[in-house]
Amino acid sequence: MKNEAPMTLLASFLEQKPLYYKEIDHERVHRAYAMLKPHINHPQTVHIVGTNGKGSTGRMMAYLAWRQGMEDGRWKMEDEKCPFSVGHYSSPHILKFNERIWLDGEDVSDAVLEAAHRKLFPLLGKAMSDALSYFEYTTLLALVVFEKCDLMVLEAGLGGEFDATNVCDKALSVITPIGIDHQAFLGESIEEIAATKIRSIQKRALLAPQPYSEVVEVAKRIADEKKAELFRGQGSGFSVQEMIQLDEIAKAKGWPGYLMENAKVALRALDILDIKYSIDDLKTLELFGRFYPLNENIRIDVGHNPLAAKAIVTSMEPETVLIYNSLDDKDYEAVLRILKPKIKRVEIIPIASQRATTIEAIEAALEKVGLVYGMFDGHIDPREHYLVFGSFYTVEAFLKRIQ
Numbered sequence: 001m002k003n004e005a006p007m008t009l010l011a012s013f014l015e016q017k018p019l020y021y022k023e024i025d026h027e028r029v030h031r032a033y034a035m036l037k038p039h040i041n042h043p044q045t046v047h048i049v050g051t052n053g054k055g056s057t058g059r060m061m062a063y064l065a066w067r068q069g070m071e072d073g074r075w076k077m078e079d080e081k082c083p084f085s086v087g088h089y090s091s092p093h094i095l096k097f098n099e100r101i102w103l104d105g106e107d108v109s110d111a112v113l114e115a116a117h118r119k120l121f122p123l124l125g126k127a128m129s130d131a132l133s134y135f136e137y138t139t140l141l142a143l144v145v146f147e148k149c150d151l152m153v154l155e156a157g158l159g160g161e162f163d164a165t166n167v168c169d170k171a172l173s174v175i176t177p178i179g180i181d182h183q184a185f186l187g188e189s190i191e192e193i194a195a196t197k198i199r200s201i202q203k204r205a206l207l208a209p210q211p212y213s214e215v216v217e218v219a220k221r222i223a224d225e226k227k228a229e230l231f232r233g234q235g236s237g238f239s240v241q242e243m244i245q246l247d248e249i250a251k252a253k254g255w256p257g258y259l260m261e262n263a264k265v266a267l268r269a270l271d272i273l274d275i276k277y278s279i280d281d282l283k284t285l286e287l288f289g290r291f292y293p294l295n296e297n298i299r300i301d302v303g304h305n306p307l308a309a310k311a312i313v314t315s316m317e318p319e320t321v322l323i324y325n326s327l328d329d330k331d332y333e334a335v336l337r338i339l340k341p342k343i344k345r346v347e348i349i350p351i352a353s354q355r356a357t358t359i360e361a362i363e364a365a366l367e368k369v370g371l372v373y374g375m376f377d378g379h380i381d382p383r384e385h386y387l388v389f390g391s392f393y394t395v396e397a398f399l400k401r402i403q
Contacts, residue, residue: 010117010141017134019354028161029136032128033167036140039123040147043087046269048196049152049160050176050208051308053262055090056290057176057208058153059102060266062088063285064277065151066104087146087259088102089165090155091135092392094136094289094302095399099144108145116144139164150276151275160200171387174269176262179307180331194218194365206231206272207266211307231272238267242279249282256291256315289395291315297385302397304330304391309338316342317385323347323376323398324390328357332390333365344384347376351393378402 009014047062048054074297085104092258093099118330120141121129129137135157146152154165178194194215198205207219207227223230238246246267250260263282270277277380287303291312292402300313304327322343326332336346359375366373380386388398 007118007121010114011097013117013121013129014134014138019134019359024133024162026164028128028131030134030167032124032132032136032140032144033107036120036143037127037168038217039119040144042143042168042272043146043149044171046151046153046172046174046273047156047165047170047200048174049156049195049200050164050174051179051197051305052263052303052311053176053208054155055302056259056287057174057262057266057269057305058088058090058155059333060263060282060285061269061288062086062102062151062153063105063167063175064266064270064279064281065275067278067281067284068232068276079300084151085126085149087142087149088155089139089142089146091138091157092394100138101145103149103326106172107292112145113141120144123272133164136164139167141187143168147280151273156197160197163200165330166200167251170202171204172200172269173271174265175205175207175215175219176200176265177208177211177307179305181212190214191218194299195222198222200224201228204229204231206265206269207233209233209261211310214218221340222377231268233268235320237265237271249271249279254291254293254315256312258305258311259287259290259357288394289392294388297382298380298388299386300388302392302394302395303389304335304351304394306331306334306338309389311337312387312389313339313342316387318342320385320387321347321381323349323386323388323394325349325351325362325397326357326390327353327355327393327395329355330357332357332362333368335390336365336369336371338369339389346371346373348373348393349376349388349397351397353391356393378403 048058065084068084089104091100101108122304156163156165156356173197178197181315190212191214195218198219199222207230209214227260246263289300291299291301320342324346325348347365348359
């Protein structure tokens, strides 16, 4: 055992790690993975990069793949064992860390997390475990949790090429819509941002429909350089009946257009991997935080940038009350302008993040855009429609407030 030292419980260990760093040693997680790799199994892996839609696309893939062999909520097999085990790693979480690591239909348990920590920490040693960032360590933790799976879906946290999730070999990379975001880390232009994300691909990549044509050109160039097979579009191989079926499910669940598009991408990815699925299983999928109906008059969405705002504005009810806040590096003025045609008023909710912008900055943007606003006081009028939007932190703050 390297650098033997008493282990702390996972929750306490992670609390000691800062969530954000000005600079990160991008080679460090690769060195750590090299230490871990000989000691775990490695399932077939899908890597998802992009700006928007990573979480929902990944969950749709994971859920449909896991549900194969299930009928009326029960496994067809007599021993009731899961015939196809699937893990999905995403970030950030809304209320509890366990949300980041989904295993065979549910968020991973504290006991499984603790067992994985007790395997990972000694393999890496105290020095390396302490040096890894919060996201780096938890990514490797997920690999330990998923080692007995048949498939794991890994969502990149930031970027792609230098992301901690880019340490292992991929059967397929899925590139969701890419927009302008995280410029301080990824580059100022859409071409730079796309290149940073897409350089993570290996042998096969699926490119979702993109809002910027420049992204398509970057993807073609990088695929050529890497001699990778680049798949385009969503569901070109689906029958008319399958598309009608998907459309009916989307309407029944009240999905905005972007979730319908993400579903097509997820189905296409499973087809490329030759993984069986039933479209009907989407009926029982809950995408918490993705234009999710908390009740009849409240929807919550963790979107936080102009691309996300454009994706949901057409599905919003007229005269919606927007409960809002934003992180400082987001173009919140552009978000508010996009949503304005559907907004009756804005209620600002404080959020607990060192990256949050100030209330004064949000108020200045609201005045510039010309929207009526006030502070959220916890009151919900059952006669009005509400949308909680702005980030995972905004949704978290709202859920804690109303609870």
